[in-house]
Amino acid sequence: MRYLTGAGLILLAGAVWSIQGVLIRQLHEAGSWAVLFWRSFGMVPVLVLWIGPSRVLPAMRGVGAAGVVGGLGLVLAFGGAIVALQSTTVANAMLLFSASPFFAAVFGRVLLGEPVSVPTWGAIVLALAGILVMVGGIGQIGGGQVLGTVAALISAAGFAGFTVTIRWGHVADSLPVVLLGGIFSTIAGAAAALLAGQTLAIAPFEAGLAFGMGVVTLTGGMYLYTKGSQGVPAAQATLLSLVEVLLAPIWAFVFLGETLSSNTALGGAILLTAVMLNAALGLRAANPRPKRP
Secondary structure (H helix, E strand, C coil), X not given: CCHHHHHHHHHHHHHHHCCHHHHHCCCCCCCHHHHHHHHHHHHHHHHHHHHCHHHHHHHHHHCHHHHHHHXXXXXXXXXXXXXXXXXXXXXXXXXXXXXXXXXXXXXXXXXXXXXXXXXXXXXXXXXXXXXXXXXXXXHHCCCCCHHHHHHHHHHHHHHHHHHHHHHHCCCCCCHHHHHHHHHHHHHHHHHHXXXXXXXXXXXXXXXXXXXXXXXXXXXXXXXXHHHHXXXXXXXXXXXXXXXXXXXXXXXXXXXXXXXXXXXXXHHHHHHHHHHHHHHHHHHHHHCCCCCCC
C-alpha cells in the first residue's frame, strides 16, 4: 500500500472515532463495563460478515501469536480508556492517551527495527505540546487519581502494541486481529461488570446505542486504521490517529453546545500542524526525489 493512501485511511479512522465522545454522552445510566461489553459485542457480527462466516476460524488461526497479542492490546486500549475516564479528568486522560506515538516508536524500534527520524520525534513532541495547550497546561499531568493515570497510559500502550504487532506479524489481513480484540473485549467487559456488580441488562436505548457504536464507529474506524497502518510506520500511524483528539471537541461544540475555548483552538491548530507535518514527512520519505546525475 502506498504511504499516501495509508495515511489518508488513518486520518479518516481518527475522524470516525472522534464522533464517539458525543455518542457516549448520550449514555446516562449504563455502567462503563456494560458499555464496553455492548460496544465490543457490536463489533463481532460485522467483522464476521466482512471476513466471511466460513473463513472466520481459519482466518483467526492464520494471524498466529501476533494476532492474539494484538487483540489483547485492544482489550487494554478499550478497557484502559474507560477506567481512565472514570477515574481522572477528561483533560488528564486525553493528555496521557497522546503518549501512544511514543510507545509505538519504542515498540516499533524494538520489534520491527523501524528507525524513528528526528523530524518524526519533533512532530510527536509538537503534537504533545498542542494537546498540552488544549487541556490547559502541564499542570494537568497527574491531576487525577493514580488509577486513572496508570489506566490511561495502559490504554495508550495497548493501542501502540496493537499497531506494532500487526506489522510485526506481517499480518496480511488485519480484520481477524480486530475480531479477536472484539471477542476478548466482550469477555473482559462481562467479567469486569460481574466483578464490579454492574448489570449488563441496561435500558434498550442505551444498549442499542452502545451496540451501534460497535457496529459503525468502532468497527469502521478500526477497519480503516488497520488497513492504513499496513503502509505507515507505527510511530507515524499513531501520531496521525491523534486527529481524533483534534476533532472530538469540535463535535462537542456542534452537537452538544460545549464551548470551544481559546486554548482548545490554539492547541488544536498546533496539533493539526504536527499531524500534517508528520504526513508530509512520511510522504517525502516514501517518495524520495531522484538524485541528479
